[in-house]
Amino acid sequence: MPRRHLRVTAAAEAPLRAALRDLRTKLDVPGEFPADVLAEAARAAAAPRVPEHDATDLPLFTVDPPTSVDLDQAMHLARRDGGGFRVSYAIADVAAYVTPGGPLDAEAHRRVTTLYFPDEKVPLHPTVLSEGAASLLPGQTCPAVLWTVDLDADGRTERTDVRRALVRSRAKLDYAGVQRAIDDGTAEEPVALLRDIGLLREQREVDRGGISLDVPEQEIVERDGAYEPAFRAPLPADGWNAQISLLTGMAAAELMIASGTGILRTLPTAPDGAVGRLRRTADALHIDWPHHMPYARLVRSLDPRLPRHAAFLQECTTLLRGAGYTAFSGGAVPGLTTHAAVAAPYAHCTAPLRRLVDRYASELCVAACAGAGVPQWVLAALDGLPQEMAEGTRRANTVERECVDLVEAALLEARVGEIFDAVVVDVKDGEPAVGTVQLTDPAIVARIEGGVSRLPLGERLRVRLTQADPGTARVQFAPA
Known part of the structure; x- marks a missing residue:
């Protein structure tokens, strides 16, 4: 049958929105911020704790999706005299706005992460901070945790400094625009160096046995008020940008391990x-x-x-399942400090507007670099953070998975019985007739079973849609 682009129709949209509301209730997703939290956030936005160091002369830029306004990171890249590179990486300083033990802090510990639904975002912090005063928006002067990482000509780290500073981003760039400018040679050097440094860091990743899976991402996009699933193939610029974040997370882990107090993102080696x-x-x-x-x-x-x-x-x-957070203090560094996919010690520290643990990691690194004591409010929360993050991450993963399932079911509800082209991407151990298929049009990943004794893994297959139920968020196919 002819291929056609599918969207959730107007008739299906109201039931879909109702299902999304039910999902938020089922997962106990936080709703509106309490009045005392909003009041504290407004006061903090108007009067943050301002650092002494002024780095507003550094022409930083951000690289994010075009619609993003909660901007955690801004960078400046330069060549060093005598060879090598300098990476300046500013991270939003959420601690400049949040008072430990106050309503805003308590609410962040309740939420743990920002949650993304097709119809709305449930932020970790009130938007007056996450999309306003604390965000590294272009032209806005605000507090940040400023990392300075010097690399040699091969992209290896030589020196790391981290301190609080006032910063001001000059430009908000997006991945596609950065990729075009680099490809056609029009990018100015601080942007063009993203490719040079990114490629060097990717080679260092290969050398140490790190893993970056170049798998197209399934996402839910909104077009003209309706939702549809799509596959997004990452651009090279996505990978280069990710290498700057990885570089910083690895530097953070090394600082915390050397100081004897920290919280790492760890993943055991696959058996x-x-x-x-x-x-x-x-x-x-x-x-x-x-x-x-x-x-x-x-x-x-x-x-x-x-x-x-x-x-x-x-x-x-x-092989990448089973990641967690490992906290330690008093010099009692744990036996497992590495993340198997990174193939090095690693910490989450570059997304504090959207992830609770990053605020603590930044604080620990600032203290470690200055040779100062860790603030008591950090030490008091450290032991409980791994469990908080585990629960918050599980909820975020469930939201992502179930939202995709709901939209897929709503898209296909009226097409049960139709035949599609697919690829078998997984076969269940011990049950070779059960597995997972991926369709490209529409962009669907779903269960398949029945009709054959063994599914042909990695092969193209014509499949028939046998079930699409928005009520249960279930989509299932069978070989045609």
Whole structure:
């Protein structure tokens, strides 16, 4: 049948919005901010704690999606005299606005992370801060935690400094615009260096065995007041920008480990059985994986546009499950300090407007770099942060997954029985007739079962839609 672009129609939109409201209730998602929290946020926005160091002469810029206004990071990139590079990375200083133990702080601990629904955003902090005074918007002078990381000519870290400073971003850029300017040679050097430094850092990632999965992201987009799923293939600029954040997170982890007090993002190495299963999957997909080739290098050689490679990359995500937060103090550094995908110690510290733990990591790093004592309010919260973040992350992941399922079911409700082109991207262990298929038009990922004794992993398949129920957010296919 002819391909056509699908959207949630006007008739389906009201039930979908009702289902999203029900989902927020089921997950106990916070609603409006209490009056005392809003009042404290308004006072803090008007009178933040201002740092002594003035770095407003540094021409910072941000790189974010075009519609983003909660801007956590701004950067400036430069060549150093004698070789190498200097990365200046400003992170929104949420602690300049939040009083420990106050209503605003307590509400942030209740929310933990910003939650994203198709019809609204549930922010970690009131928007007067997260989209206003504390956001690194262009032309706005505000407090920040300013990282200065000096790299050698090969992109290796030589020196790290972190301090509070007043900053002012000069420009708000987006990924597509940055990519175009770099590709056509019109980018000014601070922006053009994002590619140079990003590529060097990607090579350092390869050297240490780090893993970056280039898998298209499934997202829900709004067009003309309606919602539809889409696949977004990351641009090279996305990866280069991510390398600056990774660089900072690795520097933060090293500072905290050296000081003996901190909170890390950790991930154990996948067990041998999981890697063995992945090798069997590679064999089934006819992907050549020589025994001498490291897993990380194989992943980088794959093209997600090819069905077999896309299926294998989907399977690779199973090795990245089990990440958590590890807190320590008093010099009692834990046995596990590394994140297996980063292949180095790593910490979340670059998104404090949207993630609770980053405010604490920034504070710990400022103290470590200055050789000062850690504030008591940080130490008091440290032991409980891993559990808080685990619960908040689970809720955020559930929101993301169920929102996509709801929109998919609403899109397809009237098309049960129709046939689509798909690719089998996963087959369930022990049940070879059950798995997951990915459609490109519409952009759907869903369960498939029945009709065959074994699903052809990594192969194209015609599938029939057998179920699409917005009430249960369930979509299911069978081989046609």
